[in-house]
Amino acid sequence: MENVMINWISRMQKLEDETPFTDEWWHECADALEMLPKEHREGFMISYVNMALQQ
Amino acid sequence: MYSEEYNEKVKLFKDAINFRKPKKVPNLSNFFTWKICDSEFSFKESLYDLNKMDKLTCDFHERYDFDAYMDLGTRNPLAVTDAIGGGFHIFNEETNSINAYDHVLMSAEEYTDFVQDPIAFCKTLFQRKYPNIGAGEMVKSLSAFFEFGQYAQNMTNKFTKEYSRPAVFDMTAAILTPYEFFNSAGRGIKELSLDVRRHQQELIEAMEVYYEVFIKNAIDAALASDSSMYVTDIYTALLGYSMLNVKQFEKVYWPILKKYIDKVVEQDKTIYIFCESTMLRFAEFFADIPKGHVVLHLELDDIFEARKKMPDICLAGGMTTELLGYGTPEKCVDQAKRLIEELGEGFILSQNKMMSFENDCKRENLLAVNDFVKNYKI
Numbered sequence: 001m002e003n004v005m006i007n008w009i010s011r012m013q014k015l016e017d018e019t020p021f022t023d024e025w026w027h028e029c030a031d032a033l034e035m036l037p038k039e040h041r042e043g044f045m046i047s048y049v050n051m052a053l054q055q
Numbered sequence: 056m057y058s059e060e061y062n063e064k065v066k067l068f069k070d071a072i073n074f075r076k077p078k079k080v081p082n083l084s085n086f087f088t089w090k091i092c093d094s095e096f097s098f099k100e101s102l103y104d105l106n107k108m109d110k111l112t113c114d115f116h117e118r119y120d121f122d123a124y125m126d127l128g129t130r131n132p133l134a135v136t137d138a139i140g141g142g143f144h145i146f147n148e149e150t151n152s153i154n155a156y157d158h159v160l161m162s163a164e165e166y167t168d169f170v171q172d173p174i175a176f177c178k179t180l181f182q183r184k185y186p187n188i189g190a191g192e193m194v195k196s197l198s199a200f201f202e203f204g205q206y207a208q209n210m211t212n213k214f215t216k217e218y219s220r221p222a223v224f225d226m227t228a229a230i231l232t233p234y235e236f237f238n239s240a241g242r243g244i245k246e247l248s249l250d251v252r253r254h255q256q257e258l259i260e261a262m263e264v265y266y267e268v269f270i271k272n273a274i275d276a277a278l279a280s281d282s283s284m285y286v287t288d289i290y291t292a293l294l295g296y297s298m299l300n301v302k303q304f305e306k307v308y309w310p311i312l313k314k315y316i317d318k319v320v321e322q323d324k325t326i327y328i329f330c331e332s333t334m335l336r337f338a339e340f341f342a343d344i345p346k347g348h349v350v351l352h353l354e355l356d357d358i359f360e361a362r363k364k365m366p367d368i369c370l371a372g373g374m375t376t377e378l379l380g381y382g383t384p385e386k387c388v389d390q391a392k393r394l395i396e397e398l399g400e401g402f403i404l405s406q407n408k409m410m411s412f413e414n415d416c417k418r419e420n421l422l423a424v425n426d427f428v429k430n431y432k433i
Contacts, residue, residue, distance in 0.1 A: 046174065
């Protein structure tokens with residue numbers, strides 16, 4: 001699990017250097033969530049965005 | 056799998072919802088950040104340290120011993136949004152309070168953009184709300200979101216297994232209505248109130264799309280899952296509706312809320328609706344719903360009046376902040392007794408408001424009420 005988290009942080013750091021907030025960028029962010037089953041990754045990002053909007 | 060005590064607690068609530076005579080009236084905690092005021096910790100250290108939040112939440116249960124809890128310290132995930140620049144709230148350390156302020160992230164003309172691609176539009180709103188996200192901040196925020204999710208799960212497990220106290224609902228079954236989304240995350244209270252008059256059709260179309268994309272499947276999934284271990288199957292909270300008159304409610308709010316309720320009734324399930332402010336002027340909409348499906352938690356309405364107008368709806372609340380915060384133990388117990396005797400079956404005793412501020416309650420009043428309720432038979 002620790003390695004998965006390290007990979008995720010490294011992929012996210014790379015993504016943050018790229019052009020952020022395009023559609024492709026959001027998909028990449030979801031895809032980077034390797035600690036979650038593939039089918040839950042997009043849903044997780046949508047939950048995150050919704051929570052951040054309503055907080 | 057669950058202890059006998061746990062099953063008994065669930066039964067107390069299910070009996071109340073179904074108007075069966077319960078062993079005793081279920082006593083539900085609607086305490087949120089007041090728990091911090093009643094603890095050894097400051098607001099700031101509790102909200103940013105989940106270990107402290109865990110401890111004070113457990114201490115609260117051990118002190119007051121409610122039958123179930125609306126909140127286990129999961130209300131304010133400030134670390135998630137602080138990492139990316141902070142949300143639209145005021146955190147006052149002197150008064151120990153958090154207040155959100157009304158804000159506008161989209162124009163009325165943009166309902167049509169939302170309708171075309173709601174998911175993309177939500178991401179646009181996210182960028183507008185958090186315009187200055189720096190390097191490493193998304194990772195920090197998402198990590199905090201993970202941590203917060205794990206905390207919520209751990210607390211539910213702890214209360215279920217160690218304390219034999221049921222969660223009121225599954226976290227994924229808390230499903231806010233589209234109107235509340237545009238109220239809190241898009242247009243704000245003031246602008247949305249104007250949209251109801253000036254852009255009603257665009258608003259209705261956008262809410263229909265929000266329902267189809269974000270809500271419908273979430274309700275179906277929640278109702279299809281085994282939620283027998285929870286007090287209710289789905290949960291929603293009404294706030295923005297308080298700005299509407301009856302005609303506006305009928306046209307703008309009720310059609311989608313009715314979809315929630317119809318699905319619940321069709322599948323013989325239950326929904327818990329927390330009604331902020333007042334709702335009695337809308338009582339007629341709930342009058343024909345059959346017994347056993349809906350709980351209305353009332354904030355500012357007269358609960359005795361509500362019973363007369365909605366005899367088949369289970370009601371929750373009754374203990375007011377005015378009494379708990381400024382009354383005496385004797386007066387609080389008198390009110391609890393009156394509530395139990397007059398409302399009896401189909402009633403869940405709780406606090407009218409989401410208890411958040413220091414003056415909402417005095418410790419001796421709450422101890423007196425809970426001690427009385429524990430032993431009082433209907």
